[in-house]
Amino acid sequence: MLFDLELISVGKTYPDGTVAVSDFDLKVEKGEFVAFLGPSGCGKSTTLRMIAGFEDITNGEILIKGANVSHVPPEHRPTSMIFQNYALFPHMTVRQNIAFGLDVKRMDRVEKNRKVDRILDMFDLTEFADRTADRLSGGQRQRIALARGLVVEPEILLLDEPLGALDANLRRIIQNELKLLQRDLGITFVFVTHAQSEALGLSDRVVVMSNGVVEQISAPEELYNRPATPFVAEFIGSNTIIEGKPAQSGDDGLQRIETPYGLISGVGKAGSDKAVIPAEAFNLGLRDTPNEIRLDGVVTAKQLVGSIGYIRVKLGDGREVEVETHAGSAEAQNLLPGSSVTLGVDPASVTLIHH
Structure with a gap:
């Protein structure tokens, strides 16, 4: 060609x-x-x-x-x-x-x-x-x-x-x-x-x-x-990157890594050791999807800009993550700084990469 x-x-x-x-x-x-x-x-x-x-x-x-x-x-x-x-x-x-x-x-x-x-x-x-x-x-x-x-x-x-x-x-x-x-x-x-x-x-x-x-x-x-490298994951969009160790893949076609927050599944190649979670992939509550990732934390800040809600959540180990959601949702409206929250993530929206 x-x-x-x-x-x-x-x-x-x-x-x-x-x-x-x-x-x-x-x-x-x-x-x-x-x-x-x-x-x-x-x-x-x-x-x-x-x-x-x-x-x-x-x-x-x-x-x-x-x-x-x-x-x-x-x-x-x-x-x-x-x-x-x-x-x-x-x-x-x-x-x-x-x-x-x-x-x-x-x-x-x-x-x-x-x-x-x-x-x-x-x-x-x-x-x-x-x-x-x-x-x-x-x-x-x-x-x-x-x-x-x-x-x-x-x-x-x-x-x-x-x-x-x-x-x-x-x-x-x-x-x-x-x-x-x-x-x-x-x-x-x-x-x-x-x-x-x-x-x-x-x-x-x-x-x-x-x-x-x-x-x-x-x-x-x-x-x-689907960022391919840590640099792209940090440079494009607003992503949370969680490091871990490669774990055995499941029979659902997803790869897995073992992290301080438990087993995280996602789309990627065998041997991956980082999970990339986009800010908009966090749900302010669980959705009961298969292998759903669960992260518990406390809201530290909230800002509603037009139709988008920007929420910061501090996890149990002190790490803060960025969450983007629809500003008009009940969760975004009701959550205040200091509120406890459980973040759910569908593994299909997670990308696993190697450093």
Whole structure:
């Protein structure tokens, strides 16, 4: 199968010996929306820059539609990159900014104008075509940056935290537009972000990175519900991680570990020694499900925010766990700090991992 983008053991080591990215493997199909997610300094932007050609690779290969572009200059790669600061020319008009990439390609003037007019219309920018970029809002500048990246008709659009400078409301609006645009055009998007909600909400697959290493590559739902490593379990969502020792599996298809809170069953591989319990998997009471996990404790804090109730519970050994529940439930309404509570957990919602 021919992939739009393939990274084969791609790595980047700086002259002082610092490893920025280590043996990155990835295969991206045509039209996929892939997000690179991780904390600052994890190597996600460096990887994006290597794909674009702005950063040399130390080892490995980068293939685009089967062609090795590992040492091809950026301007000769079928990619287009959008930066967080948009990198617009402030005193050029909107039309001139969008046409810049076509000018570099020395495109015929009639063809260039046709392409620019079409994309101005697509992004609702026609009325601003003759204004300079420094006279427009953040949302308008973001649209110009997207239009400039897409007008050259790249095989792959690379986006390096392009929404980071927008306020929360505008960010949500542009997120929706971005996903619809990507679906309509069918272009492969590779998107770098440090915002979990952005990665989980926009992408078809998420690559989680830590210290230059890929921790997990999964669809958003799987990533959230079935973390593969302790780092992902701590980084994504709000999870309680309980350590234990591997125990004999049962005949229900679940694995088990022995913990200070008793035997805990969950979905995972044999030899696992950690149980990952999402905050929303805790029930404020037992449900009598098979092998239900039971944890007794005392409520230490409660906060109701909109439809979600956030409750902290201190277990018998002094450990506190986070519980998320529906704010309108009777349990959430009636529990107060100091109340005794029994938390029930369905083993099917627990993921067992190895450290």
